[in-house]
Structures are given as C-alpha cells and as structure tokens.
Amino acid sequence: MKRIVVCGTTFGQVYLDALREGPFELTGILAKGSARSAARAREHGVPLLTRPDQVPEVADAACVVVRSGVVGGDGTELTAALLEHGVHVLQEHPVHPDELARVLRTARSAGAVHHLNTLYPHLEPVRRFIEAARRLRALQQPLYVDAACSVHVAYALLDILGQALGSPRPWSFASAAPGAPFTGVSGSFGGVPLTLRVQNQIAPNDPDAHLHLLHRITLGAEGGSLTLVNTHGPLVWSPRMYVGREDDGRFATGGPGLELPSATVLGPAEAPAFRDIVTRLWPEGVRRALTGLHDAVTGGGDPLSQGQYHLALGRAWLDLTRTIGRPDLLTQEPPRPLAAEEIA
Known part of the structure; x- marks a missing residue:
C-alpha cells in the first residue's frame, strides 16, 4: 500500500505536502474540478480525478480530507464509495459515530481498511x-x-x-x-x-x-x-x-x-x-497516520480495532458537544500575533 490519492485540497494541502517525501507516493487528487484543485494537480504532476471509481486505477489508498456529514460535508459518502471499490481510506476527523459505524461495515464487506485520523x-x-x-x-x-x-x-x-x-x-x-x-x-x-x-x-x-x-x-x-x-x-x-x-x-x-x-x-x-x-510537523503526523493504515493493511491484525476505539470516542465527543451547547458565532478579523520580546 504505497500509492495514495488525496481527496480535498483545502486542509488537504497538508496531506499533499506529506506525500512530497516517501515512503508513500501521491498518484492523484480527487476533487470536484475547481481551479484550485486543478492547480494543485498540475503542481504535483498527478492526474485530477473527479469520480471515486477512477481511484482504484491509480492508487491503493485514499486520504479523505473533506468534511464529514456531522460538520456539513459529504466526506463520509465519499469514503463509503471509495471503500466499496476496495480502496483503503484514511479519513480526517471528526465523524459522527453513526457515520463511522456505516463506513466500518462497508469496509468489512469490501475487504478494505478504514482509519480515522485526528492528526494531533x-x-x-x-x-x-x-x-x-x-x-x-x-x-x-x-x-x-x-x-x-x-x-x-x-x-x-x-x-x-x-x-x-x-x-x-x-x-x-x-x-x-x-x-x-x-x-x-x-x-x-x-x-x-x-x-x-x-x-x-x-x-x-x-x-x-x-x-x-x-x-x-x-x-x-x-x-x-x-x-x-x-x-x-x-x-x-x-x-x-x-x-x-x-x-x-x-x-x-x-x-x-x-x-x-x-x-x-x-x-x-x-x-x-x-x-x-x-x-514539517503536520506533514510528519500525516505520514505516521498513513504508516498506521499501511501496517493495518499489511499486518494481518484486526482492521476494526481502531474503529471500535473511535466509535467510543465519537460517542464521548457527542456527549461533550451536547454538554457545552452550540458554539457562539463571531465575525473576526485576522489577529496580530505578538512576539515574546514585545512583552518581556
């Protein structure tokens, strides 16, 4: 499992930077075809894909760096489609536990591995x-x-x-x-x-x-x-x-x-x-997460062990978000960070 497609090019740029170095190889970008995604594909010298069924032709695994349903995106649907085609998936967090349970079932039936990545x-x-x-x-x-x-x-x-x-x-x-x-x-x-x-x-x-x-x-x-x-x-x-x-x-x-x-x-x-x-630090973290996915694919261990842990974690996260309530919405201008010397 070395050939990787990255899905999404917003926070996905961290994943793209991670794949500038080995041991994994970026072999494509899957996106909706925006000018930004096309530019990223040209920059990295890889094809721009627009459908999940194109991914198995060029890659063994995909990094889905697209918001999941719980935060208003279609990342989980994309993850499920990739798993159905036998593509292993590293999915960016957070994911609702009900969504996670669904993609874990899809992964098991397709003989693929799904890992959730919290990066930090x-x-x-x-x-x-x-x-x-x-x-x-x-x-x-x-x-x-x-x-x-x-x-x-x-x-x-x-x-x-x-x-x-x-x-x-x-x-x-x-x-x-x-x-x-x-x-x-x-x-x-x-x-x-x-x-x-x-x-x-x-x-x-x-x-x-x-x-x-x-x-x-x-x-x-x-x-x-x-x-x-x-x-x-x-x-x-x-x-x-x-x-x-x-x-x-x-x-x-x-x-x-x-x-x-x-x-x-x-x-x-x-x-x-x-x-x-x-x-440097965030791309290194992505490579460690990909190494964990690679080891789960090739090591013969239980591919659902990480998923079971994150099902519990997701339920705890839901309990926490219910406890604190809806976030306050603000309109903010870019801050001016201060150097230590300014207050020393």
Whole structure:
C-alpha cells in the first residue's frame, strides 16, 4: 500500500505536502474540478480525478480530507464509495459515530481498511506527552486532568486523553458553566476526574481560524503534574512540592524531594515556529497516520480495532458537544500575533 490519492485540497494541502517525501507516493487528487484543485494537480504532476471509481486505477489508498456529514460535508459518502471499490481510506476527523459505524461495515464487506485520523496524537510533542503519561500511570494512579481546547479540536483532545489514559471509558460530563470565550466543563474521562475549558466559538467568515489555543493539558498524580503547554510543546514535569517539619516546627529543608527542580522540560525547551508546524510537523503526523493504515493493511491484525476505539470516542465527543451547547458565532478579523520580546 504505497500509492495514495488525496481527496480535498483545502486542509488537504497538508496531506499533499506529506506525500512530497516517501515512503508513500501521491498518484492523484480527487476533487470536484475547481481551479484550485486543478492547480494543485498540475503542481504535483498527478492526474485530477473527479469520480471515486477512477481511484482504484491509480492508487491503493485514499486520504479523505473533506468534511464529514456531522460538520456539513459529504466526506463520509465519499469514503463509503471509495471503500466499496476496495480502496483503503484514511479519513480526517471528526465523524459522527453513526457515520463511522456505516463506513466500518462497508469496509468489512469490501475487504478494505478504514482509519480515522485526528492528526494531533501523531505529532511528536503530543506523542511525547502520551508516552510520558503512560509511564506516569505505570508508577502512580492519575488523580486529575485539567485541560483546555478550542471546540474545533475537542475530538482530538479526547483522543489524546484516551491514548494517555489507556481508554476513554468511563466518561461523564456532569455540568457546564457557559462563558466567553471559554465554557467550563466538569466530569471525568477514562475514570479520571476532569476539568475542561472549551473555547466554544466559531467565526463563520473564517471557520478554521481564530482559536485562542489548540490543546493545553495537565495530568496530575501524587508525585507531580505533567503539562503539555500547547499542542506543539513544550512538555513540562512539575514534581509535587512537599516541605515537612522538624520537631521544633521549622521547615525540614534536608529532605531528598527538595533537591528536585520545581519544573523540568521533557524534550525540546522551545516549541517550533508556526511555519515549521505547518510545513514539517503536520506533514510528519500525516505520514505516521498513513504508516498506521499501511501496517493495518499489511499486518494481518484486526482492521476494526481502531474503529471500535473511535466509535467510543465519537460517542464521548457527542456527549461533550451536547454538554457545552452550540458554539457562539463571531465575525473576526485576522489577529496580530505578538512576539515574546514585545512583552518581556
């Protein structure tokens, strides 16, 4: 499974950039025939396809980077059509669990593999957080999760937590405190108490932008807290501070725990620049997701294991979106990002 067709050229440009390097080969673009899609096909030197039945002639798998039905697009119908033709599919999130169940049945009957891609858990800083969280869980029981995200990437946040905690089950979102720009949610996820703040706002004039942040996550245990400052790093470990008392009531400053630094960066101390994120980090994440699809196709494992996990995750995401309610609609102008030097 090396030949890949990309469907959609908006966020699909990240997938196209990912396929500029091996081990996978871009062999076509499937789109409705817009001038933009035609230009992308010329740029990459591949044919522009307009029907799903053309894909098996040039590719083994397709990346469907088209909005699914739950967010107002026809990506799931396109996914089902490709699977019916025996084409393996990597589909961009989010997908309603009912839609996902349908395409998983189609995949099974066609002998094809379907994977849902949330992208962010495939990024190096997030993978570092997930791996450190798993090591922490092996040592101590997690006591709490404190997190924040934009509504745009809430599904991916739940995926990050599901992988970090081992499972999304059990989950509950007990209450919400509406606010602007953040709506507060209390509950639990993976059986761990959760506090979550969601920027529940969308700008229809620029719907993929104007996010105050993507993800910020702290996982706490008896021994300290692990914080992913934002989706692209850095990752910080903060040991639990404890200062005992001598018999006379003075601070016991000789304890071994007091030798620990109050915070340590795990991995690079600085997050990458935004240009590096878009041109390198995100394409690398796409290649990892494609590698996972390739391994599922060639490895002989259960092709539905990822799907079963995402069915649970999708139900949790629906519960979360019901809890926070409909997003506030805003009209926004492009922001002026500030450099650190301007406030230092």
